[in-house]
Amino acid sequence: MVSKLSAREKCISIICILFGVLLVFGGRSLPEVSARENSKTNLFEELKTFTDVLSVVKRDYVSDVENKKLVEGAIKGLLATLDPHSGYLDPDFYQDLQVQTKGEFGGLGIEITIKEGLLVVVAPMEGSPAEKVGVRPGDIIVKIDGKYTKEFSLVDAVKRLRGPKGSPIQISLSRKGVPELIETTIVRDNIAVRSVKSRYLGEGFGYVRVSQFMEHTADDLKTALAALRKESGSSDIRGVILDMRNNPGGLLAQAVRISDMFLKEGVIVYTDGRVDAQKQKFFAHGKGTEPDYPIVVLVNGGSASASEIVAGALKDHGRAIILGTQTFGKGSVQTITPLENGGALTLTTALYYTKSGNSIQARGVKPDIEVEAEAVSDDSVPGVPSPLSELREEDLPGAISNPSSAGQPAKEGDAIKKINKTRTIRPNLTTIDPEKEDIQVWGHRDNQFQRALDLLKTFSVFKVSQPPST
Numbered sequence: 001m002v003s004k005l006s007a008r009e010k011c012i013s014i015i016c017i018l019f020g021v022l023l024v025f026g027g028r029s030l031p032e033v034s035a036r037e038n039s040k041t042n043l044f045e046e047l048k049t050f051t052d053v054l055s056v057v058k059r060d061y062v063s064d065v066e067n068k069k070l071v072e073g074a075i076k077g078l079l080a081t082l083d084p085h086s087g088y089l090d091p092d093f094y095q096d097l098q099v100q101t102k103g104e105f106g107g108l109g110i111e112i113t114i115k116e117g118l119l120v121v122v123a124p125m126e127g128s129p130a131e132k133v134g135v136r137p138g139d140i141i142v143k144i145d146g147k148y149t150k151e152f153s154l155v156d157a158v159k160r161l162r163g164p165k166g167s168p169i170q171i172s173l174s175r176k177g178v179p180e181l182i183e184t185t186i187v188r189d190n191i192a193v194r195s196v197k198s199r200y201l202g203e204g205f206g207y208v209r210v211s212q213f214m215e216h217t218a219d220d221l222k223t224a225l226a227a228l229r230k231e232s233g234s235s236d237i238r239g240v241i242l243d244m245r246n247n248p249g250g251l252l253a254q255a256v257r258i259s260d261m262f263l264k265e266g267v268i269v270y271t272d273g274r275v276d277a278q279k280q281k282f283f284a285h286g287k288g289t290e291p292d293y294p295i296v297v298l299v300n301g302g303s304a305s306a307s308e309i310v311a312g313a314l315k316d317h318g319r320a321i322i323l324g325t326q327t328f329g330k331g332s333v334q335t336i337t338p339l340e341n342g343g344a345l346t347l348t349t350a351l352y353y354t355k356s357g358n359s360i361q362a363r364g365v366k367p368d369i370e371v372e373a374e375a376v377s378d379d380s381v382p383g384v385p386s387p388l389s390e391l392r393e394e395d396l397p398g399a400i401s402n403p404s405s406a407g408q409p410a411k412e413g414d415a416i417k418k419i420n421k422t423r424t425i426r427p428n429l430t431t432i433d434p435e436k437e438d439i440q441v442w443g444h445r446d447n448q449f450q451r452a453l454d455l456l457k458t459f460s461v462f463k464v465s466q467p468p469s470t
Contacts, residue, residue, distance in 0.1 A: 075345075076153075083348050084396040085334050091342030093159050107162040108169070109191045110135060111248065112154070119149040119157050121173075122302070123246060123429070125193070129186050135173065142181060143172035165190050195250075198224035199434045200231040204238030205456050207449075209434055210258070213250030213306040218257035225290065239294040239456035241449065242310075245324060246429055249305025252333075256282045259313040262320070264289050266355060268313045271333050273350030278333065284317075294459040295320035296452040299367060300427075301392050304328035311365045312354040322367040323452050329393035331360030332400060351403060362394040362402045369455075373427045374447045 057065060075088040089097060096105060109128020110121050119141040124131035141149055144160045152160070163169065165188055173182040195217045199207045206228035210217060228237055249255075259268045263284035270281040297320045299311050308327045314320040333350040351361050393399050427446055434442070443450035 079345075079347070080153075081398070083332070083398050083400050084393075085330070085332055086347050087153075087155055089155070089336075089344045089346060090159075093155060094338075094342065094344040096159075096162055105162060105191055106165050106167075106188050107191050108135075108186050108188060110161070111246075112141070112157060112161075114154050114157075117150060119152060125191065128191060129189050133184050133186050135184075135186075136175065138176065139182075140174040141171055142174050143170075145170050163188050194220075196220040196224050197434050198228060200228055201241075201439060201453065203457070204232050204234060204236075205240070205453065206232070206237050207241045207243065207434060209243040209429075210247060210307070212247055213252075213254040213258075215251065215254070217250070217254045218261070221258055222261065236291050237293050239296070239459055241296050241298060241452045241456065242320070243298040243434075243449070244303050244307040244311060245298050245300045245427070245448070246302035247304070247307035248302070249307055249330065252306060252309070255306035255309040259310050260284045261288065261290050262295065262314060263317050266317060268355070269309045270353050271350040272353060273333070275349065278335070278350035284313075294456055296455050297322050298448055298452055299324045299327050299365060300373065300448075301325055301328055301364075303365075304330040304393075308360045308365050309352060309354075312358070312360060315365060315368065316355040316358075321369060321455060322365060323369045323371055323455070324367050324448050325370060325372060326366050326392075327360075327364035329360060329362045329364035329402075331362070331364075331393075331402075348400070351400075359403050362392075362399055364392065369451075371448050371451050 054070070057070070072088065072090065079086045079088055108130040109125040110130040111123050111125070113120055113122050121130075121135055121137055121139040121141065123137045124135045141157070143149060144152075144157070147160075149157060161169065167188050168185050169188060170183065170185045173184065175182055193212065193214065195210060195212050195214045197209045197211070201207055206225070208221060208224050208228075210221060225237070225240070228240070229235065232238075256268055264286045265284050268282045268284050270279075272279055295314065297311050297314055299307065299322060303311065303324075304327065308329075308331065311322055311327065315322050331352045332348045333352060334346045335349040337345045337347065339345060351359050353359050354365075427448065429446075432442060432446060443453065
């Protein structure tokens with residue numbers, strides 16, 4: 001979502017920016033600030049403390065600080081106190097983000113996350129520069145061009161890792177079982193992301209993997225389904241596996257379009273927030289709907305945001321069986337507001353809800369059939385397990401709670417359960433090429449895929465009953 005600031009909102013934003021500096025430059029160490037944190041004093045009175053802090057910084061800091069750096073630090077400090085998905089995008093990063101949604105950008109081709117303050121590789125993309133030099137899932141990026149990543153935000157890290165095609169970057173990796181840091185230089189390349197891959201499995205069954213939701217993903221999925229029909233030699237398909245494991249999300253409009261492809265009517269998803277403009281409902285339409293063939297949707301803890309919307313919609317409408325492990329739980333809406341300096345503000349403004357009124361936030365979509373990924377060793381990397389431990393929304397510092405549990409006291413033993421929570425594992429899908437892999441070998445290495453295929457072949461036994469319309 002994109003919105004523009006009114007004159008009044010710009011004024012309020014300036015006030016908030018100024019107040020944010022307090023959060024970055026020593027605010028917590030001043031007794032008068034601590035005393036006021038829980039008081040209901042006027043914002044302008046609080047800004048008096050800000051001006052005091054700003055004056056001291058400008059006068060006494062060891063070196064002169066540019067005003068631009070102070071303001072950007074203020075913005076980042078303010079937004080960092082809200083939730084993990086609100087943040088400031090500087091002009092360069094915002095422009096790069098817009099390019100990425102079109103499916104091509106300059107970089108290394110890795111998905112990364114912050115876990116316990118460490119910059120962790122979730123997975124390298126197939127054929128990417130990172131994969132070619134041997135970067136593996138679970139590697140910790142300790143340094144980027146000689147600078148330690150410990151204090152980097154995710155935005156900072158992505159900004160440093162991306163760059164023009166042909167430019168080199170040196171990264172230092174920590175890998176489990178390897179005592180020394182692994183030093184490697186990677187030459188950036190244009191990363192063209194194919195968000196849809198497909199494979200005809202024989203006997204009228206098809207497989208489609210959606211890796212993320214970009215500008216042309218719905219059109220690409222429609223093309224892939226048409227190709228499966230053609231290869232089957234029939235006007236229809238007997239069943240489809242829709243794989244959205246490790247899919248981090250993307251564009252809401254594409255998630256709605258893909259859900260609409262499989263649903264004839266009813267609510268796909270709705271959003272609810274404080275502002276009326278954030279209260280929206282998205283509906284399915286009969287035109288262009290796929291035939292009512294069986295669908296098994298594969299999800300795991302890496303399935304987030306837009307992929308959870310699709311899985312939740314198909315589950316609530318009884319259109320598909322959801323198989324795998326509980327999804328990530330990223331059920332919040334970020335509105336991107338362009339700023340006059342060419343940057344943008346990304347702010348959490350609403351939460352997603354499925355047709356049944358369930359919020360995905362910090363809870364995710366629970367599969368109809370739970371199947372954990374088996375820790376099968378990756379034959380291409382002897383002795384290295386292919387699955388990864390799963391990190392979910394509720395594990396992120398400052399994550400918004402699920403609204404249905406907000407304000408409720410914690411149950412006895414909840415804290416212990418969280419500490420001792422069993423981590424599920426996710427398969428390393430980058431080691432399997434669905435368009436080329438031998439299906440029997442694939443099924444051996446990926447038990448969730450094999451279970452989904454078995455279900456399709458005996459679908460009459462497990463057929464989902466259509467819920468009554470409301």
